Amino acid sequence: MKKIIYVISWVVLMLIISFIAHALIEMRLIDNALATGVTLNLVKLYGVSVCALPVWLIYLLPLLAIGLGIWAGFFFWQKVYVEHLLKKIINKK
Numbered sequence: 001m002k003k004i005i006y007v008i009s010w011v012v013l014m015l016i017i018s019f020i021a022h023a024l025i026e027m028r029l030i031d032n033a034l035a036t037g038v039t040l041n042l043v044k045l046y047g048v049s050v051c052a053l054p055v056w057l058i059y060l061l062p063l064l065a066i067g068l069g070i071w072a073g074f075f076f077w078q079k080v081y082v083e084h085l086l087k088k089i090i091n092k093k
Helices: 002-036 055-092
Strands: 043-045 048-051
16 A cells, blocks of 8 residues: 555656646747747647647656656665665664
8 A cells, every 4th residue: 555655646746747847848938939939839728729839748748757657656666665674674684
């Protein structure tokens, strides 16, 4: 149970970082478009322009965040809990 919560926490953290990255990339893209005079094709949802990023990037960022969160959760679980526990067991002998 503790391992599942640990991995889910990493996924949530990576999703938050993904949303921050999304905002920073979009701000940079809009600033660049305003400076150069380029017209952006905005993604529309229900007739309202919601995002300046390409559609593939809108979906790629959260998918990468979920994948990296799962990987990081298992990787650091191994480093923090399993290897630390093994060191404790070895040092007791």
